[in-house]
Amino acid sequence: MNRKGAIEIAVGIFVMLGLASLFVLALKMSNFGVLAGNNGYTLTARFEDIGGLKVQSPVNAGGVRIGRVTRIRYDQESYQAEVTLFINDQYNRFPLDSSAGIFTSGLLGEQYVGLEPGAEEDFLKEGDTITLTQSAFVMERVLGQLLYSKAAE
Amino acid sequence: MLRQQVQGLGRWFINTVQRLGRGNLFFLRVIRGFPALIFRQPGLLISQLHIVGVLSLLIIVVSSVNVGMVLGLQMYNTLVDFGAESSLGPAVGLSLVRELGPVMAALLFAGRAGSALTAEIGLMKATEQLDGMEMMAVDPVRRIVAPRLLAGIISLPLLAAIFSAVGIFGAYFVGVGMLGGDAGAFWSQMQAKIDWHDDIINGIIKSVVFGIVVTWIAVFEGYDAVPTAEGVSRATTRAVVNGSLAILALDFLLTAIMFNG
Amino acid sequence: MTSLTTQQGEKDRLVEIRKLVFGYAERKIFSGFDIDIRRGQVTAIMGPSGTGKTTLLRMIGGQLAPQSGQVIVDGLDVVKLSRKELYKLRRRIGMLFQNGALFTGLNVYDNVAFPLREHTQLPETMIRDIVLIKLEAVGLRGGHALMPNELSGGMARRVALARAIALDPMVIMYDEPFTGLDPITVGVVMQLIRKLNDALGLTSIIISHDVQEICAISDYLYLLSNGRVVGQGTPAEMQANESPAVYQFMHGQPDGPVPFHYPAPALVDDLLPKPTVAKC
Structure with missing residues (x-):
C-alpha cells in the first residue's frame, strides 16, 4: 500500500511537471499570453x-x-x-x-x-x-x- | 542465382506486409481495451505511467539541459557575429519546440522505455506468462499491453514538453547567464516569434504521433517476438531501431505538412 | 454445443478428443486419434519429446484449433465456442505451465490472488482468506511475500499450482510438472497432484515423459508417438504391454521403433570421398 502510494505521488508529480512545462511553453515562451485566445x-x-x-x-x-x-x-x-x-x-x-x-x-x-x-x-x-x-x-x-x-x- | 535473389526479395516483401497487417490488427485489438482500462482498472495505467513516464524523466531532463546549453552556446556565438544575439531566444525556442523537443524526447523514449517494454512483454511470452494469463481467461492484450500503450501515448507528449521547456532554460542559462545576452530580448523575441498554435500545438501533435508509433512498435515487437532468449533480444533491438527510424521518417513527413502550409 | 452421441458412461468423461488432426504441410503432429479423460481420475499423456504433448493441452484449453476433429470439454465443443464462451470455460480449467509461468512483477500472494481479482468481485479480506488457504494447501503460506525470482523451481511450481486452484476449477492440466526438479521436490509435487485431485474432487491431466513418477500417481495412461496413440491402459497394463513401441518407452530402451539415428544415408556412403561438384 505504501509503495502504491509512492508510485501514485510520483506519477502525479510527473503529470504536473509535464502540464506545467506546456503551460510555461504556451504562456512564457509563445505569443499565447500576448494574444490570449482568439478574441x-x-x-x-x-x-x-x-x-x-x-x-x-x-x-x-x-x-x-x-x-x-x-x-x-x-x-x-x-x-x-x-x-x-x-x-x-x-x-x-x-x-x-x-x-x-x-x-x-x-x-x-x-x-x-x-x-x-x-x-x-x-x-x-x-x-x-x-x-x-x-x-x-x-x-x-x-x-x-x-x-x-x-x-x- | 538471380532467381534466388528475386525470390528472397519476394519473401522479404511478403513477410513485411504480413507483419504490418498483424501489427495493425494488434493495434486495433489493444485500442479496444482502452475504455475498460480507463474506467475499470485505472490502477494498471497509473503503475505503467510510473514505469514508462516517471522513470524516463531523468534521462529526458539531463539530455534536454545539455542540448539546451549547447544550443545556447553555439547559436549565441554565431549570432553575435551578425549583431543578432537578440534572436537567440526565438532561434533556440523554435528549434526546441518544433523539432528537437518532440524528436529527441521520442528517440530517448524509444531507447529507454520502448526497449524495456519490448523486453518485458517478450520475456513474459517466452516464460509462458502470456499463455498462462490466456488460460486464466484473462486477455493479455487488455491486461498487459493496453495499459503500456496508453501510458506511452500519454507520457511522451508530457516528456517532450518537459524537454522543450527545460532545454530553453538551459539555453537561457548559457546565453544570458554566462555569455551575457539580454534577458528581456531573449524572452520578448521568443514570445514574438513562437506562435502558440503553429509551433506549440503542432509540436504537441508531433509528440502524440511519436508516442503512439514508438510505443506501438515496442509492444508489438514484444508480443510478436520469437519466445526464446535470442528472439527477445532481437525483438528489443528491432523495437529501438524501427522505432527510431519511424520517428525520423514521420518527423520529416509531419514537418513538411505542418510548417510548409 | 453440438449434441453428443449418447453412449454408456458418457457422463463420466470430462474430456473427449475425437479424430484429432493437426500439423503442417510437411509434418503431421496429430494424425487422428481419440482420447478420453474420466472425471475424478489422474490421466497421464506420455510420449517422447516433440510428439506435440503440449500442443494437445493447448487444444484442450482452446488456445490452438485442430485442423479437424473434435475437442469436447464438459460437453462443450471447444473449437466451436465463441471467445466469450471459451473464456467462461477456461475459468473452470486450471493449468500448470512447465516452469510455473508466475507473473514476475507480482509477489506470491498477488500471483495467487490474480485470478480471484480478475474474475470475482470478492472483497479484499475474502480474497486474502482464499489465497492463504490455497497457499497452505501447497505448503507455502509462509512465503506469500516472496517475489518469483526468490523461489526455487519447485516452489515456483507449487505457487503456480495454488494459483491454478484458486478459482476451484474442475480440471487441472499439468505440463511437464517434474522437469528440472530434484528428487525430493518431485516427490512433493507428485504427492500434491494426487492429494489435490482426490481432496478437491478434481480431474487431472498430466503431460510428461517421466515414466516412474507417472506410473506412481496416475489412474490411466496414454502413450503418443508419431501422431497417434500407440498404447493406453492402467499403469500396470502399460508396464506389461509387450508391443515394441510401448515397451521401448516404458523401459527406456535406446533403440527400437523410435530409432536412435536421425535419418541419414548409409555411413559408408557419407565417408567415401566424392568428386567435388563445382557450385554455380
Whole structure:
C-alpha cells in the first residue's frame, strides 16, 4: 500500500511537471499570453509593396506586439497588396485615421506592420480599412531611385 | 542465382506486409481495451505511467539541459557575429519546440522505455506468462499491453514538453547567464516569434504521433517476438531501431505538412 | 454445443478428443486419434519429446484449433465456442505451465490472488482468506511475500499450482510438472497432484515423459508417438504391454521403433570421398 502510494505521488508529480512545462511553453515562451485566445478584430490595409511581410508576421504599435497578419492577397482592382490584420481585443482604441507601415526590425530582422495612431475621435473597428499606409522599404528600389536622381543631376 | 535473389526479395516483401497487417490488427485489438482500462482498472495505467513516464524523466531532463546549453552556446556565438544575439531566444525556442523537443524526447523514449517494454512483454511470452494469463481467461492484450500503450501515448507528449521547456532554460542559462545576452530580448523575441498554435500545438501533435508509433512498435515487437532468449533480444533491438527510424521518417513527413502550409 | 452421441458412461468423461488432426504441410503432429479423460481420475499423456504433448493441452484449453476433429470439454465443443464462451470455460480449467509461468512483477500472494481479482468481485479480506488457504494447501503460506525470482523451481511450481486452484476449477492440466526438479521436490509435487485431485474432487491431466513418477500417481495412461496413440491402459497394463513401441518407452530402451539415428544415408556412403561438384 505504501509503495502504491509512492508510485501514485510520483506519477502525479510527473503529470504536473509535464502540464506545467506546456503551460510555461504556451504562456512564457509563445505569443499565447500576448494574444490570449482568439478574441480580437480584423482590419485591412492596402500597400503598394509589402516587401517580405508574411502571414503570422507581428503587428506592433510603439514596439509592443498587438496582433498579427492573418491574410495577404493581391487585389487586382487596385493593383495593391491587401493585408488583413488581426488585432487583439484589448487594443481597440486606434483612431480612424491611424496609419500602417511596414518596417524591418533591425538591419536583418523580420518585417512587421507598425500602427501609428492618428487624431480622430472615432476608433477603428472590425472590418475597417486603414487608408494611410506606407509601403515596405525595399532596398533595390531605393538604390535605383538614388542612382536615377544622381544621374539626372 | 538471380532467381534466388528475386525470390528472397519476394519473401522479404511478403513477410513485411504480413507483419504490418498483424501489427495493425494488434493495434486495433489493444485500442479496444482502452475504455475498460480507463474506467475499470485505472490502477494498471497509473503503475505503467510510473514505469514508462516517471522513470524516463531523468534521462529526458539531463539530455534536454545539455542540448539546451549547447544550443545556447553555439547559436549565441554565431549570432553575435551578425549583431543578432537578440534572436537567440526565438532561434533556440523554435528549434526546441518544433523539432528537437518532440524528436529527441521520442528517440530517448524509444531507447529507454520502448526497449524495456519490448523486453518485458517478450520475456513474459517466452516464460509462458502470456499463455498462462490466456488460460486464466484473462486477455493479455487488455491486461498487459493496453495499459503500456496508453501510458506511452500519454507520457511522451508530457516528456517532450518537459524537454522543450527545460532545454530553453538551459539555453537561457548559457546565453544570458554566462555569455551575457539580454534577458528581456531573449524572452520578448521568443514570445514574438513562437506562435502558440503553429509551433506549440503542432509540436504537441508531433509528440502524440511519436508516442503512439514508438510505443506501438515496442509492444508489438514484444508480443510478436520469437519466445526464446535470442528472439527477445532481437525483438528489443528491432523495437529501438524501427522505432527510431519511424520517428525520423514521420518527423520529416509531419514537418513538411505542418510548417510548409 | 453440438449434441453428443449418447453412449454408456458418457457422463463420466470430462474430456473427449475425437479424430484429432493437426500439423503442417510437411509434418503431421496429430494424425487422428481419440482420447478420453474420466472425471475424478489422474490421466497421464506420455510420449517422447516433440510428439506435440503440449500442443494437445493447448487444444484442450482452446488456445490452438485442430485442423479437424473434435475437442469436447464438459460437453462443450471447444473449437466451436465463441471467445466469450471459451473464456467462461477456461475459468473452470486450471493449468500448470512447465516452469510455473508466475507473473514476475507480482509477489506470491498477488500471483495467487490474480485470478480471484480478475474474475470475482470478492472483497479484499475474502480474497486474502482464499489465497492463504490455497497457499497452505501447497505448503507455502509462509512465503506469500516472496517475489518469483526468490523461489526455487519447485516452489515456483507449487505457487503456480495454488494459483491454478484458486478459482476451484474442475480440471487441472499439468505440463511437464517434474522437469528440472530434484528428487525430493518431485516427490512433493507428485504427492500434491494426487492429494489435490482426490481432496478437491478434481480431474487431472498430466503431460510428461517421466515414466516412474507417472506410473506412481496416475489412474490411466496414454502413450503418443508419431501422431497417434500407440498404447493406453492402467499403469500396470502399460508396464506389461509387450508391443515394441510401448515397451521401448516404458523401459527406456535406446533403440527400437523410435530409432536412435536421425535419418541419414548409409555411413559408408557419407565417408567415401566424392568428386567435388563445382557450385554455380
